[in-house]
Amino acid sequence: MVTMRDVARRADVSIATVSFTVNNSKTVSPATRARVEQAMEELGFRRNMVARALASRRTRVIALLYPALQQRLSGTAVKFFTSAAKTAGDLGYTLVLWPVSNDAEQVTQLTSGGLVDGVLLMQVQLDDPRVDRLVETGTPFAMIGRTRDPSGLTFVDIDSENTTVAALDYLTGLGHRRIALLTSDGDSAVPHFGPTERTRATYLVEMGRRGLDPVMLECGETPQAGRLAADELYARAPETTAVMVLNENAAFGLLNGLRHLGVSVPGDMSILSVGSSPDIAAIADPALTLMVSPADELGRMGVEALVDRLEGREERGNHTLVMCAFHEGSSTAPPRR
Amino acid sequence: MVTMRDVARRADVSIATVSFTVNNSKTVSPATRARVEQAMEELGFRRNMVARALASRRTRVIALLYPALQQRLSGTAVKFFTSAAKTAGDLGYTLVLWPVSNDAEQVTQLTSGGLVDGVLLMQVQLDDPRVDRLVETGTPFAMIGRTRDPSGLTFVDIDSENTTVAALDYLTGLGHRRIALLTSDGDSAVPHFGPTERTRATYLVEMGRRGLDPVMLECGETPQAGRLAADELYARAPETTAVMVLNENAAFGLLNGLRHLGVSVPGDMSILSVGSSPDIAAIADPALTLMVSPADELGRMGVEALVDRLEGREERGNHTLVMCAFHEGSSTAPPRR
DNA sequence: TTGTACGCGTTATCAG
DNA sequence: CTGATAACGCGTACAA
Numbered sequence: 001m002v003t004m005r006d007v008a009r010r011a012d013v014s015i016a017t018v019s020f021t022v023n024n025s026k027t028v029s030p031a032t033r034a035r036v037e038q039a040m041e042e043l044g045f046r047r048n049m050v051a052r053a054l055a056s057r058r059t060r061v062i063a064l065l066y067p068a069l070q071q072r073l074s075g076t077a078v079k080f081f082t083s084a085a086k087t088a089g090d091l092g093y094t095l096v097l098w099p100v101s102n103d104a105e106q107v108t109q110l111t112s113g114g115l116v117d118g119v120l121l122m123q124v125q126l127d128d129p130r131v132d133r134l135v136e137t138g139t140p141f142a143m144i145g146r147t148r149d150p151s152g153l154t155f156v157d158i159d160s161e162n163t164t165v166a167a168l169d170y171l172t173g174l175g176h177r178r179i180a181l182l183t184s185d186g187d188s189a190v191p192h193f194g195p196t197e198r199t200r201a202t203y204l205v206e207m208g209r210r211g212l213d214p215v216m217l218e219c220g221e222t223p224q225a226g227r228l229a230a231d232e233l234y235a236r237a238p239e240t241t242a243v244m245v246l247n248e249n250a251a252f253g254l255l256n257g258l259r260h261l262g263v264s265v266p267g268d269m270s271i272l273s274v275g276s277s278p279d280i281a282a283i284a285d286p287a288l289t290l291m292v293s294p295a296d297e298l299g300r301m302g303v304e305a306l307v308d309r310l311e312g313r314e315e316r317g318n319h320t321l322v323m324c325a326f327h328e329g330s331s332t333a334p335p336r337r
Numbered sequence: 338m339v340t341m342r343d344v345a346r347r348a349d350v351s352i353a354t355v356s357f358t359v360n361n362s363k364t365v366s367p368a369t370r371a372r373v374e375q376a377m378e379e380l381g382f383r384r385n386m387v388a389r390a391l392a393s394r395r396t397r398v399i400a401l402l403y404p405a406l407q408q409r410l411s412g413t414a415v416k417f418f419t420s421a422a423k424t425a426g427d428l429g430y431t432l433v434l435w436p437v438s439n440d441a442e443q444v445t446q447l448t449s450g451g452l453v454d455g456v457l458l459m460q461v462q463l464d465d466p467r468v469d470r471l472v473e474t475g476t477p478f479a480m481i482g483r484t485r486d487p488s489g490l491t492f493v494d495i496d497s498e499n500t501t502v503a504a505l506d507y508l509t510g511l512g513h514r515r516i517a518l519l520t521s522d523g524d525s526a527v528p529h530f531g532p533t534e535r536t537r538a539t540y541l542v543e544m545g546r547r548g549l550d551p552v553m554l555e556c557g558e559t560p561q562a563g564r565l566a567a568d569e570l571y572a573r574a575p576e577t578t579a580v581m582v583l584n585e586n587a588a589f590g591l592l593n594g595l596r597h598l599g600v601s602v603p604g605d606m607s608i609l610s611v612g613s614s615p616d617i618a619a620i621a622d623p624a625l626t627l628m629v630s631p632a633d634e635l636g637r638m639g640v641e642a643l644v645d646r647l648e649g650r651e652e653r654g655n656h657t658l659v660m661c662a663f664h665e666g667s668s669t670a671p672p673r674r
Numbered sequence: 675t676t677g678t679a680c681g682c683g684t685t686a687t688c689a690g
Numbered sequence: 691c692t693g694a695t696a697a698c699g700c701g702t703a704c705a706a
Contacts, residue, residue, distance in 0.1 A: 003683055014693040019685065029691065049450035050396065051683030053387045054698050061452070063433075085436040096400075097434035099422040113386035114699095115398070223619050249620070256622035282560050283586070283620060285593035340699055351677045356701060363702095366675060388699035391682050451683095 002045045011039035022047060053114070062088055062306060063098035063116040065107065065130070067123055067190070075277030076248075076293040077122070080144070083299030084120065091307045095120070104133040111139040118306050120144065124155075126192040142306040142318075144298055145194050152317050154309060156301045158275065158293065159321035160198035167244050167274055167291055168206050170326065175334045176242040176270065179207070180215040182229055182254065183246045187220055195275065199246050215240060219250050226253025227260075234261060241335035242270040248280065255284055255331070266333035278327055289329035294322040339382045348376035359384060390451070399425055399643060400435040400453040402444065402467070404460055404527070412614035413630040414459070417481070420636030421457065428644045432457070448476040455643050457481065461492075463529040479643040479655075481635055482531050489654050491646060493638045495612065495630065496658035497535035504581050504611055504628055505543050507663065512671045513579040513607065516544070517552040519566055519591065520583045524557055532612065536583050552577060556587050563590025564597075571598060578672040579607040585617065592621055592668070603670035615664055626666035631659040 004022075008015045013032060020026040021036045028036075039045075053059040064084060066077065081097060088095035098116070100106040107130050111119055117140065121130060124145035131153070134141045143155040171179050181203045183196050200216060207214040215237045219225035229250060233240060245251045251273045255265060263269050265286060273281060274291040281288035301320055308314040341359075345352045350369060357363040358373045365373070376382075390396040401421060403414065418434060425432035435453070437443040444467050448456060454477065458467060461482035468490070471478045480492040508516050518540045520533050537553060544551040552574045556562035566587060570577060582588040588610045592602060600606050602623060610618060611628040618625035638657055645651040 001683090005683080015684080016686090016693055016695090017691095020692085023685085025685085027691065032692080046446075046449040048683055049452045050387060050390045051451075051698095052685075054385075054391050054700090055683075055685040057685090057698075059387065059452070081436065095436065097436070099418070099432065099434070109383070112383040114388075115386045115396070222616075252620045252622075259622070279559075283589045285589075285596070338699090342699080352700075353678080353702075354676060357676085360701085364675070369675080385699055388682095389701075391684090392699075392701040394682075394701095 001048070002043045004045075004047070006043055007036065007039045007045050010043060011035040057114075058117050058310075059115060060093050061116045062093050062095045062118050062120060062303065063110060064095055064120045065098055065100055065122065067100070067130075075280040076275070076295045079277060079293075079295035080122070080299040083296040084303045085299075087300045087303040088307070091303065093117070093303075093307060095303065104129045108133055108137055112137055118142075118310050120302050120306055123190045124194065125190055126194055126197065140306065140309045142302050142309065144302050146319075150319070154305050154314075154318045156298050156305060156320040156322065158195055158298070159323045160195045161202045162321075163274065163291055163324040164199050164202040164244075165206055166323065166326070167272055168203070168210070171242045171244065171270065171272060171332070172210065172212075174242075174270065174332065177212055177335075178215075178237065178240045179212065179242045179244060180217060180233060180237060180240045181244050181246070182217045182219065182226075182233075182250060184221050184250075185218040196246060199274070203244070219247065221247055221249045223249055223253035223256070226250030226255075227257035228253075230254050230257025230261060230263075234263075240269070242272065242332070245271060245273045246275055248273065248276040251276070251281075251288060252284055255288075266331050268336060270332040270335070272332055275324060281327075281329060284331070286330035289332040290327040291324035292327045293324055297322050338385070339380045341382070341384070343380055344373065344376045344382050347380060348372040394451075395454050395647075396452060397430050398453045399430050399432045399455050399457060399640065400447060401432055401457045402435055402437055402459065404437070404467075412617045413612070413632045416614060416630075416632035417459070417636040420633040421640045422636075424637045424640040425644070428640065430454070430640075430644060432640065445470055445474055449474055455479075455647050457639050457643055460527045461531070462527055463531055463534065477643065477646045479639050479646070481639050483656075487656070491642045491651075491655045493635050493642060493657040493659065495532055495635070496660045497532045498539045499658075500611065500628055500661040501536050501539040501581075502543055503660065503663070504609055505540070505547070508579045508581065508607065508609060508669070509547065509549075511579075511607065511669065514549055514672075515552075515574065515577045516549065516579045516581060517554060517570060517574060517577045518581050518583070519554045519556065519563075519570075519587060521558050521587075522555040533583060536611070540581070556584065558584055558586045560586055560590035560593070563587030563592075564594035565590075567591050567594025567598060567600075571600075577606070579609065579669070582608060582610045583612055585610065585613040588613070588618075588625060589621055592625075603668050605673060607669040607672070609669055612661060618664075618666060621668070623667035626669040627664040628661035629664045630661055634659050 004015050004018045008018045018036055021028045021033050085095045119141040121143045124143045126148045128147055131147050146155045146157050204214050217229050219229040265271055273288045275293045281290050305318045341352050341355045345355045355373055358365045358370050422432045456478040458480045461480045463485045465484055468484050483492040483494050541551050554566050556566040595602055602608055610625045612630045618627050642655045
């Protein structure tokens with residue numbers, strides 16, 4: 001291995017000078033810089049990130065913690081990851097997906113080990129054991145999503161309230177009055193998932209405000225469960241003309257279940273899938289109309305907020321909300337007269 | 338931060354003794370061990386992984402490189418990741434998903450920086466620039482998939498040949514004689530993807546051996562492309578009664594396209610999807626009959642092979658092939674008379 | 675069984 | 691603008 005010492009000797013300068021030129025941490029005379037760079041070139045020098053980390057007390061690595069790895073990574077999650085990784089790279093960091101459960105002990109071990117400078121938390125629950133632990137150990141972190149009381153913490157999250165309002169505006173704008181809501185149930189990968197609870201609450205309020213009757217269904221996050229939900233919907237509320245779905249996998253099952261019931265989409269029933277991603281919604285037939293999860297923005301802003309904290313540019317408590325964006329598909333239409 | 342020195346002082350032993358007890362690297366008298374452990378407990382000592390890595394020249398971190406992150410992570414890839422991570426954990430390593438493109442330079446920077454001990458390569462192309470680079474820099478690595486000439490390299494891969502034979506055996510066993518093959522085209526995320534090319538070659542040989550006429554289609558990895566493939570299939574070979582698909586996303590489009598053509602599945606046409614995962618195939622209606630990618634095994638064996646190399650237990654050149662397993666669905670049936 | 679002393683490759687401090 | 695020199699926290703021969 002070629003060390004800085006080798007380079008220094010070859011360029012006939014001190015180790016410190018080599019460090020300065022490599023890191024641009026101090027001004028170096030052009031002549032000296034040239035000599036050093038030539039020496040590095042000739043020797044094939046590559047700096048040792050571990051030594052660098054030990055000396056500077058930072059690895060420039062950020063860990064993305066995604067607990068729900070037992071299932072497939074949704075298109076949304078991947079988009080998020082990709083965007084976050086790119087942003088991190090632009091800011092001089094490396095972001096890696098670190099597979100830990102939401103066991104607090106594992107999280108502690110990771111962060112206090114010094115291998116990562118900070119942590120980005122995905123799939124945050126309303127009461128998340130990881131968060132308490134991170135606060136305790138003083139690890140810099142930012143959340144995608146938020147706990148029940150996120151004051152003093154840094155997070156970016158989906159603006160479920162306004163997204164729900166927009167979704168209902170869209171459906172009522174088409175003329176629908178019988179609008180049901182299908183979400184995940186308590187057995188989902190992330191129990192007490194903020195967006196689910198906030199969407200349900202907002203849905204109730206908004207339906208009431210519009211003088212409409214709410215119909216709320218919930219089911220597991222599988223196509224099979226979605227299919228059963230179709231049956232349940234027809235048993236409980238056969239008059240329904242539109243369903244707002246916050247459960248990507250179930251949306252497919254719902255669609256198939258309706259077809260088997262002889263219900264045409266969007267002729268007899270409109271379906272609006274909230275929080276999914278276009279590429280996966282395209283699998284459905286007809287292609288689903290969506291409120292697209294702002295994965296790119298969330299990833300970018302999450303990393304930016306975290307790096308701000310890492311570099312001391314910000315006190316704690318940066319909060320940002322982003323709405324889902326409407327994406328036209330073929331699963332919605334005005335209700336039949 | 339609590340260092341070993343602090344612990345040593347508190348327990349009134351030397352730093353070395355603390356290290357021995359922590360790592361079980363030398364026998365320590367029970368009395369001393371107790372004192373040290375108590376001191377660690379009281380001080381809340383957590384060892385610094387970076388310093389440990391610098392001194393021991395190993396981080397015990399393995400990077401999983403997955404280049405095709407521009408799109409969604411298939412269920413197969415996630416299963417693979419999960420299984421690999423678990424295996425690594427059992428062996429005393431941490432496996433992280435490191436988002437690098439398949440740019441060779443980035444790979445070099447990562448591995449020569451010393452932050453990871455070894456690399457697991459996914460989505461290996463038949464001619465993969467990353468592989469040459471890793472060989473050059475002497476980085477320990479193992480591949481999931483293989484290059485055109487993998488002699489001397491360590492890999493685990495899908496046994497495409499035997500899987501294809503099994504798939505054709507199954508379909509001919511049902512009575513099908515007109516069997517088409519739909520794969521990805523050259524514009525896919527991973528060009529010159531080994532399984533695709535090997536499956537196509539084997540398909541040709543096997544169809545010939547059975548005295549059947551081959552029909553090969555290829556299309557992009559999207560539902561839309563799969564839909565067009567349905568049209569093409571009916572234009573080119575309307576007599577076809579079964580399709581073997583090696584293109585998960587297109588399989589959905591194919592299914593929908595056929596329905597719109599008035600072709601019932603599996604009544605008029607059987608579909609067998611090779612190399613996908615059950616959870617995602619369940620989205621389809623009818624649920625797809627599969628040859629399931631052995632993601633768990635591949636992940637486990639890949640990590641095991643890599644760790645063997647990392648710990649010098651093995652020379653280079655461990656090769657392992659695993660077949661896809663049959664998984665009953667509702668998209669296949671005997672052909673109509 | 676325990677302790678000493680040095681090495682790992684870089685960064686930070688402070689003096690020139 | 692440049693260069694010694696001391697950390698940084700831990701692993702490990704080697705000595706006791």
